[in-house]
Amino acid sequence: MKHISDIKENNKRSILKLLYQNKPYSKKRIAKKLSLSASVITKLCNELQDEGWITEQSTLNSGKAGRKEIEIVINASHKYCIGVVLNHLYTTIVLTDLQMNVIEKQRFDTLQESGKHVAQLIHSLSELITAHHLAPSDILGIGISIKGKTDGRISFSGIWETPVDIASVIEEELQLPVYLDNGIRCSALLESFTYEYRTFIFIKYMEPGIGGAVMKHGELLRGDHHLIMDFGHQIIDPSADYCPICKRRGCLESLISIEGIIQTLKQSFSPKNDPTLWDICNGDKNQITAETIVAAAEAGSIELNQLFKKTANDFAIALLNTVALWDIPRIILIGDFFLSRRFVQYVESALLELQLSPQTFSIDYNIHDDEDLSSIALLLKHELV
The missing domain is CATH 3.30.420.40 (ATPase, nucleotide binding domain)
Structure with a gap:
């Protein structure tokens, strides 16, 4: 059995974790959320306030008659x-x-x-x-x-x-x-700090790389070699070259990394090959970024939409493989290309094409990641x- 002081500290941590979510919390609401008595929460919040970690702020509108609820917030200036x-x-x-x-x-x-x-x-x-x-x-x-x-x-x-x-x-x-x-x-x-989700697959597709993580019941899974959910290094095309990072043939990272796509586009950059991208970048290949690629695709670049279709298909294959292994119904996708309405449509179309049974998972496209x-x-x- 845990020592009572350990339980107390864990409850304090649970209170602080709630206060980082994008929701207003009073002592009453914290007690309900954590299934603890009002007296216990009041005592813990008083201790946290004395220690400087939290402070009281505005009155919350509960829409009910009776005693007003006071919002509890993290004390920003404490540390x-x-x-x-x-x-x-x-x-x-x-x-x-x-x-x-x-x-x-x-x-x-x-x-x-x-x-x-x-x-x-x-x-x-x-x-x-x-x-x-x-x-x-x-x-x-x-x-x-x-x-x-x-x-x-x-x-x-x-x-x-x-x-x-x-x-x-x-x-x-x-x-x-x-x-x-x-x-x-x-x-x-x-x-997990910002939202209430406690179990989800998290996938990030941005210029520095492609990767994933699994959050299970509020805890990150790691594995013996700290490589659980090495999403970007699944083999997608074994006929392709070896990846310099994982040393495997045709992994997702080697096929569709944004950094690799930018380098390829710079090598073929010309008004003939892609007039839309040329105009958006003002004829300067150094202006080719994930943002300008998305802008050109949305503006109707044939070349980039073809690239997006192939990229989305590879991404969808890796995503379905991951879901099949983990059986976790919530997927959160973060990435530069998800700013493109067309790219998201290509991903969803590929998912429909690759599976005949009803989809057993939901996808949240959070678009930006405050890295x-x-x-x-x-x-x-x-x-x-």
Whole structure:
């Protein structure tokens, strides 16, 4: 049996987790949601308020006569949070309050030499802390969302060729708690913070890569090698070339990565090959991005709509394979191409073509992913909720 103090702390964490959802909560509503008595919730909320984590705000309109309900919110100014998003293209640092409001944001290129990059990262973090006159006690900690395989301390692949113990180095230098995890899992955590979904498959299709995560009863699944739901590295076309990351033939990432598509389009870029994309990019191949590709497809580019159909079909195959293995009925898709109405239609058409039985899962197209805050969600998950 759990010790009573453990139960108490878990209940406090559950209260804080609720307050991060996009819903107004009073003590009464928290008690109902957590199936705890009003007296227990009142005592726990009073303790959290005395500790500085929560505060009372406005009166809630319940539409009923009687005692007014007071909204309980996270006390934004109690602590600062630092987040880092690190992939092979760029590194972003954000400073937020406890309500995840961004106070400052920096972005710089990721260096190919790991030692130099980690040193630059530490320097930038130190400057940020100094510029805002923050003491260690003012900071909740540092969350790092990183591309590729990681065990929570070391980056094994995805950015550099050799393993790099990022978390320990930064922790030692800055004397702050540091939490590291794969970028897809961090984004799935952020999704679980914002919504009430406790079990879902999360898939992210953006320029830095394609990946997935599984949230089961509110907990992220990992696997012995931290590779559960390695969505982007399913083999789709074994006749294609080997992927430089997973070393498998014709994985989804090697076939439809946005970075690869951009490079291919740059090589064939001309007013003859795709006049629509040419006009949208003003004849400058360096303007080819996921955003301009979507704009050209929506404007009627024949070439890009053909590309979208093939890409959507490959994506649908991987999605159906994933659903068949996991049997989880809610799918959340995040990605640049989902901004395109045509691309979404091609995905849904491919799903209909590939299965004759009724679809057993629902898809939420969330379109955008606030990637910068995913690292903050990781930090909050470990330190607060």
